[in-house]
Amino acid sequence: MAEPAFTDPTTLLPAVAQDAASGQVLMLAYMNREAYEETLRTGRAVYYSRSKQRLWRKGEQSGNEQLVEQVLIDCDADAIVLRVKQLGGAACHTGHQSCFYREVTDQGLRVVGERVFNPDDVYGPPQS
Amino acid sequence: MAEPAFTDPTTLLPAVAQDAASGQVLMLAYMNREAYEETLRTGRAVYYSRSKQRLWRKGEQSGNEQLVEQVLIDCDADAIVLRVKQLGGAACHTGHQSCFYREVTDQGLRVVGERVFNPDDVYGPPQS
Numbered sequence: 001m002a003e004p005a006f007t008d009p010t011t012l013l014p015a016v017a018q019d020a021a022s023g024q025v026l027m028l029a030y031m032n033r034e035a036y037e038e039t040l041r042t043g044r045a046v047y048y049s050r051s052k053q054r055l056w057r058k059g060e061q062s063g064n065e066q067l068v069e070q071v072l073i074d075c076d077a078d079a080i081v082l083r084v085k086q087l088g089g090a091a092c093h094t095g096h097q098s099c100f101y102r103e104v105t106d107q108g109l110r111v112v113g114e115r116v117f118n119p120d121d122v123y124g125p126p127q128s
Numbered sequence: 129m130a131e132p133a134f135t136d137p138t139t140l141l142p143a144v145a146q147d148a149a150s151g152q153v154l155m156l157a158y159m160n161r162e163a164y165e166e167t168l169r170t171g172r173a174v175y176y177s178r179s180k181q182r183l184w185r186k187g188e189q190s191g192n193e194q195l196v197e198q199v200l201i202d203c204d205a206d207a208i209v210l211r212v213k214q215l216g217g218a219a220c221h222t223g224h225q226s227c228f229y230r231e232v233t234d235q236g237l238r239v240v241g242e243r244v245f246n247p248d249d250v251y252g253p254p255q256s
Contacts, residue, residue, distance in 0.1 A: 014142045014156055014207075018151075018153055022151070023146075023150070024151070025144060025153065028202060028207040040232065071231065072153075072229075072230060072231055072232070073232060074155065074220075074228050075220050075224070075229070076227075079142075079156040079228075092203050093203065099202040099204075100201065100209045101200075102200060102202075104131070104200070109201070
């Protein structure tokens with residue numbers, strides 16, 4: 001297969017963002033064809049937000065954009081890896097470097113990842 | 129959220145296998161709750177195959193099992209990272225170390241990953 005299998009405009013494929021320098025897996029989000037094509041064209045990660053039901057230009061609110069250094073697709077062409085430079089040092093809206101900042105252990109979840117910013121400073125205080 | 133959001137037994141969540149030593153992203157597959165729980169219990173990666181519609185114990189045919197060193201979940205608890213030791217040196221049924229062995233370039237796809245085995249030797253020759 002020559003390109004990701006966006007069989008129709010509504011097809012969503014999972015995209016894994018990986019820090020190109022450290023190899024850390026930063027997040028997993030989804031792309032539709034439009035998001036994928038804009039990512040290739042602009043060199044900045046664009047996803048499709050399933051909750052907002054629209055294109056989500058990563059960093060549009062936080063400024064923490066992802067500069068795409070390499071795009072990889074898998075054997076079945078139905079999953080994508082973006083090797084990125086993460087601006088702002090954090091991919092996660094919680095302020096952690098990676099959205100995968102919790103380890104599953106026998107005793108429950110354990111925080112293992114670094115927190116870089118306080119989300120209240122970026123997104124404002126939680127709404128009451 | 130205290131554990132992955134398998135809201136019902138048919139829910140599938142994406143799981144990214146990453147080589148624990150090199151950081152290479154090896155593959156992306158899906159888990160249902162049963163696959164997730166068997167993975168935690170056995171320490172070997174178990175997925176749910178959407179094509180076979182059954183549990184898929186990684187390496188059941190090829191022998192290339194994945195020994196799970198760490199399980200991470202993301203902020204929304206709807207995606208999983210397995211940090212693994214990949215037996216046999218290859219995660220992909222094509223014989224490549226990683227399923228993400230192709231880079232998207234302006235000139236089309238370019239193979240960037242190493243091939244470790246010939247799939248015909250493992251799975252037998254293609255069926256006519």
